[in-house]
Amino acid sequence: MSAAKRLVWHGVGELLWLLLTLSLLASPSWSEPSRRIAANPNHSPAGVLRDGVLTIQIEIARGEWRLDAENGVALSVYAFGEVGHQLQNPGPFIRVPQGTEIRAQLNNTLPVPVTVHGLGIPGNAPVRIGPGGMAQVGFKATTPGLYFYWGATEADDLKLRHGIDAELTGAFVVDPTGAIANDEIFVMEMISDRPGAGARQTLATINGKSWPYTQRFEYHIDESVHWRWINATNEPHALHLHGFYYTIDAFNRAGKVQSYSTQSRPTVVTQRIAQAETFDMSWSPTRSGNWLFHCHMFQHMIRPVVPNVPGVLITADSSPRDEHTMQDAPGMGQMVLGITVPSNGKPSDVTWHADRRIQLEITEREGAPRYLLQVHDRDSSTLSAASETPGLIGPPIVLVRGQPVEIEVVNKLKEPTAIHWHGIELESYYDGVPGWTGSGNQITPVIDPGTSFVARMAPPRAGTFIYHTHWHDPSQLTNGMYGPLIVLPAGEKFDPTSDLTFVFSIGDFGGLKEIALINGTPQGKTLELQVGKTYRLRFINISTNNQGMQVSLRDAKGPVEWLNVAKDGIDLSPASANATPAQQTITVGETYDVKFSASKPQDLLLDLLLPAQKIHITQTLAFKITN
Numbered sequence: 188m189s190a191a192k193r194l195v196w197h198g199v200g201e202l203l204w205l206l207l208t209l210s211l212l213a214s215p216s217w218s219e220p221s222r223r224i225a226a227n228p229n230h231s232p233a234g235v236l237r238d239g240v241l242t243i244q245i246e247i248a249r250g251e252w253r254l255d256a257e258n259g260v261a262l263s264v265y266a267f268g269e270v271g272h273q274l275q276n277p278g279p280f281i282r283v284p285q286g287t288e289i290r291a292q293l294n295n296t297l298p299v300p301v302t303v304h305g306l307g308i309p310g311n312a313p314v315r316i317g318p319g320g321m322a323q324v325g326f327k328a329t330t331p332g333l334y335f336y337w338g339a340t341e342a343d344d345l346k347l348r349h350g351i352d353a354e355l356t357g358a359f360v361v362d363p364t365g366a367i368a369n370d371e372i373f374v375m376e377m378i379s380d381r382p383g384a385g386a387r388q389t390l391a392t393i394n395g396k397s398w399p400y401t402q403r404f405e406y407h408i409d410e411s412v413h414w415r416w417i418n419a420t421n422e423p424h425a426l427h428l429h430g431f432y433y434t435i436d437a438f439n440r441a442g443k444v445q446s447y448s449t450q451s452r453p454t455v456v457t458q459r460i461a462q463a464e465t466f467d468m469s470w471s472p473t474r475s476g477n478w479l480f481h482c483h484m485f486q487h488m489i490r491p492v493v494p495n496v497p498g499v500l501i502t503a504d505s506s507p508r509d510e511h512t513m514q515d516a517p518g519m520g521q522m523v524l525g526i527t528v529p530s531n532g533k534p535s536d537v538t539w540h541a542d543r544r545i546q547l548e549i550t551e552r553e554g555a556p557r558y559l560l561q562v563h564d565r566d567s568s569t570l571s572a573a574s575e576t577p578g579l580i581g582p583p584i585v586l587v588r589g590q591p592v593e594i595e596v597v598n599k600l601k602e603p604t605a606i607h608w609h610g611i612e613l614e615s616y617y618d619g620v621p622g623w624t625g626s627g628n629q630i631t632p633v634i635d636p637g638t639s640f641v642a643r644m645a646p647p648r649a650g651t652f653i654y655h656t657h658w659h660d661p662s663q664l665t666n667g668m669y670g671p672l673i674v675l676p677a678g679e680k681f682d683p684t685s686d687l688t689f690v691f692s693i694g695d696f697g698g699l700k701e702i703a704l705i706n707g708t709p710q711g712k713t714l715e716l717q718v719g720k721t722y723r724l725r726f727i728n729i730s731t732n733n734q735g736m737q738v739s740l741r742d743a744k745g746p747v748e749w750l751n752v753a754k755d756g757i758d759l760s761p762a763s764a765n766a767t768p769a770q771q772t773i774t775v776g777e778t779y780d781v782k783f784s785a786s787k788p789q790d791l792l793l794d795l796l797l798p799a800q801k802i803h804i805t806q807t808l809a810f811k812i813t814n
């Protein structure tokens with residue numbers, strides 16, 4: 188054999204060897220028997236705590252993760268585990284009293300180097316461990332709060348973590364001295380095909396599971412519930428509670444824990460949580476029934492699709508989700524939690540009498556958007572007479588605080604639907620999640636074609652709310668099936684000349700690129716305002732996935748000023764109702780009310796910026812202010 192031929196052979200042999208090695212790395216079925224990764228509800232702290240010292244041995248390994256049923260979809264991913272125990276997703280739960288010294292040993296069983304962040308006091312350098320290597324970490328947990336640790340073989344920035352690394356996360360809680368744990372710790376994780384903002388496919392989970400396999404909770408009426416959230420994903424989320432408000436008790440931004448005093452706690456139905464942030468919330472169910480807590484981003488609340496990451500998918504979905512067929516019927520998945528509040532035996536609703544009856548009629552129309560929503564007021568023609576004109580989104584439904592009202596949703600489509608009354612405190616059966624809300628045998632039905640459903644409510648708060656489809660079909664949410672739901676204080680008349688609503692959404696009118704809409708159109712007419720008059724501006728984000736919309740009212744120099752007065756239908760405390768520069772980040776599922784008054788004639792622009800990963804666009808509406 189000539190030297191040249193030997194060289195070629197040598198090259199081919201090396202290539203074959205390289206291909207074999209790569210296929211071994213990529214194929215967990217061939218290598219060692221795959222280790223199962225257990226979902227971790229963060230109920231049992233890991234390690235051994237003795238005399239003020241927590242000793243813990245953590246390994247980093249590849250294993251088999253089941254995000255649905257234990258015989259469902261299987262993914263091969265990197266995970267943390269406590270040495271001698273099962274691998275876990277999220278990883279071993281570290282919980283210690285303030286002042287504890289932590290001595291952790293990290294064993295990397297992977298064939299690649301891994302970097303672990305967050306095991307140390309905030310600001311400490313991450314720990315890099317070579318293939319098959321080991322590292323020791325020692326530090327004192329001094330500041331009470333909610334933290335997390337995470338690993339990655341590729342990204343050094345959580346915002347860029349993706350693919351096989353994405354499940355390498357563990358919760359880390361430091362309790363104040365003497366505190367008794369009475370909380371649930373939730374780790375949000377998301378596996379995506381590409382780094383950060385470039386991701387096209389994502390699969391998001393809570394404590395290692397996707398709905399309907401996420402944890403279920405049962406609370407009694409008036410129980411005080413404390414939940415704590417960790418966003419270990421590469422994008423922000425919008426966390427929404429059905430039926431009740433919750434307070435934000437503390438936030439951890441960039442390692443700095445900010446606790447709110449009881450009086451200053453924000454009260455919300457939707458909260459944005461950015462990458463690497465954590466927050467604590469409290470709430471109390473005051474009505475029985477089934478309720479939901481979920482990310483309001485459409486792509487995080489529908490059935491999961493495994494992102495196209497090489498070597499990750501082991502087995503696709505083989506098991507029918509039989510035990511959840513009914514609850515799963517609306518097509519939900521991923522970041523959704525189910526809550527059941529048993530009845531306390533006291534009858535509700537027995538003395539129900541509607542003071543007012545409204546019809547919300549949904550029909551299909553030619554052209555875009557596909558759906559036409561019309562409101563017919565049976566008893567009070569004055570309040571919503573303007574709503575009889577067909578618009579591009581649902582017309583405003585204007586209710587009176589405390590007044591019992593029946594809204595009949597009439598489905599004249601060829602497809603089913605469901606309408607959710609976002610932010611309204613009502614009975615579970617009327618909340619609008621078919622197959623889930625309600626209680627016992629009385630579960631909210633799907634509104635089938637040609638049928639209707641009567642929702643009852645007597646909204647206890649005046650403010651800005653939303654009605655929108657809870658049918659998990661993207662065409663309804665991007666074709667106008669939503670509108671503002673405005674509740675006025677008793678005795679107040681709705682004045683459309685000073686009370687202005689701006690609904691921000693995304694339109695996807697068949698084949699067109701997704702477009703940003705203000706009140707259903709990308710080309711709104713100039714609004715004419717008067718100098719010296721005070722306007723209430725109501726902002727609603729009911730887009731698909733735009734968790735970080737930024738709205739501002741500006742002149743040529745920048746934002747003018749407005750007065751923040753309410754969020755999610757709750758009036759702000761006088762202390763936080765300040766005049767501020769007229770700009771606000773508004774996540775999907777949030778509403779904000781501001782007051783605005785101009786002292787001189789001028790031309791302004793209402794600017795909407797959508798810095799999301801899928802579309803980065805702006806939309807504007809002109810304000811012309813004259814004497």
Ligand SMILES: [Cu+2]
Nearest residue numbers: 424482484487
């Ligand atoms: Cu989300």
